[in-house]
Amino acid sequence: MNWDFLILAIITIVGISTPILLAGLGELVVEKSGILNLGVEGMMLVGAISGFAINVYSGNPWVGVAGAAGAGALSGLLFGFFVLTLRSNQVATGLALTIFGTGLSSLIGLSFVGRIVPQFGSVFPPELARDPVLKVVFGYSPIVYFALLMVVLVAWFLKSTRSGLILRAVGENDLSAHSIGYNVIGVRYAAIAFGGAMAGIGGAYFSLVITPMWAERMTAGRGWIALALVVFASWKAPRLLAGAYFFGILMWLELNAKAGGLSFIPGAQAIPSQFWAAMPYVMTVVVLTLISMRNRAGLNAPACLGKPFLPAT
Numbered sequence: 001m002n003w004d005f006l007i008l009a010i011i012t013i014v015g016i017s018t019p020i021l022l023a024g025l026g027e028l029v030v031e032k033s034g035i036l037n038l039g040v041e042g043m044m045l046v047g048a049i050s051g052f053a054i055n056v057y058s059g060n061p062w063v064g065v066a067g068a069a070g071a072g073a074l075s076g077l078l079f080g081f082f083v084l085t086l087r088s089n090q091v092a093t094g095l096a097l098t099i100f101g102t103g104l105s106s107l108i109g110l111s112f113v114g115r116i117v118p119q120f121g122s123v124f125p126p127e128l129a130r131d132p133v134l135k136v137v138f139g140y141s142p143i144v145y146f147a148l149l150m151v152v153l154v155a156w157f158l159k160s161t162r163s164g165l166i167l168r169a170v171g172e173n174d175l176s177a178h179s180i181g182y183n184v185i186g187v188r189y190a191a192i193a194f195g196g197a198m199a200g201i202g203g204a205y206f207s208l209v210i211t212p213m214w215a216e217r218m219t220a221g222r223g224w225i226a227l228a229l230v231v232f233a234s235w236k237a238p239r240l241l242a243g244a245y246f247f248g249i250l251m252w253l254e255l256n257a258k259a260g261g262l263s264f265i266p267g268a269q270a271i272p273s274q275f276w277a278a279m280p281y282v283m284t285v286v287v288l289t290l291i292s293m294r295n296r297a298g299l300n301a302p303a304c305l306g307k308p309f310l311p312a313t
Helices: 003-031 042-057 059-086 089-113 126-130 144-158 162-172 174-179 183-208 222-232 237-260 273-292
Strands: none
Touching: 003 042, 003 144, 003 162, 003 183, 003 222, 003 237, 042 089, 042 183, 042 222, 042 273, 059 089, 059 126, 059 183, 144 162, 144 183, 144 237, 162 183, 174 183, 183 222, 222 237
């Protein structure tokens, strides 16, 4: 076995899975509150250009990530204003947010084409990252470790904290939660802001780590994969991690096919890279189709997901 190839494959898969893991975690919390936000792709693009621009002017990638989180949260709150305060349709508003984020990032990004930005330093001593074996554990961007930490924190928050219980109660039965004194709108605004911040950081990972330069629509539809990933994981954070790496493997196969062809049968013609490029999106459609055929109660889906909150007057 070629250990160097295996190590490189693991590092690549973990790296390219990180943005959809971050965006998926944010959307999981949003949907647990009973809100369906289809604008993840738009928030990721807003975060990508914001993080890149702030990094260019500040010279500090950490400030860029913080700015991306803030920009993502603000775009999420814009969505929240329409669906929570004005009670607009969640699906239509989410799609509009994606269109808005795509256009805004393209417009702002025009002045940043060709610019480069400072890179993150290593979290651990560089000697560990240079070791051919230890770099599997210590050779990643700080955002990768942040994403893994957030998996644990989100799972703990939803399962073991009072605030997490309130969030889940709002998503399961908003009228009951309202009747016992919980601020349903406030809880959902907070969840949407968190989801936007996570999507913004996921977008910034593209422009600051994967390809540290600006290109239009650089997220390449990963926000849609993150949406499907939440359903694929049955609204559970640990399963979300496994699902993100599954989609990461599909994206890694695409990269290998582009580099030199990929065939699982010796002597057979290599599978075209376009096939692997389409696979994550095909799997997204397949997963959503299969899940829609199952009993919704068995999926752990929040009962109020996508439904407007209409308190009795």
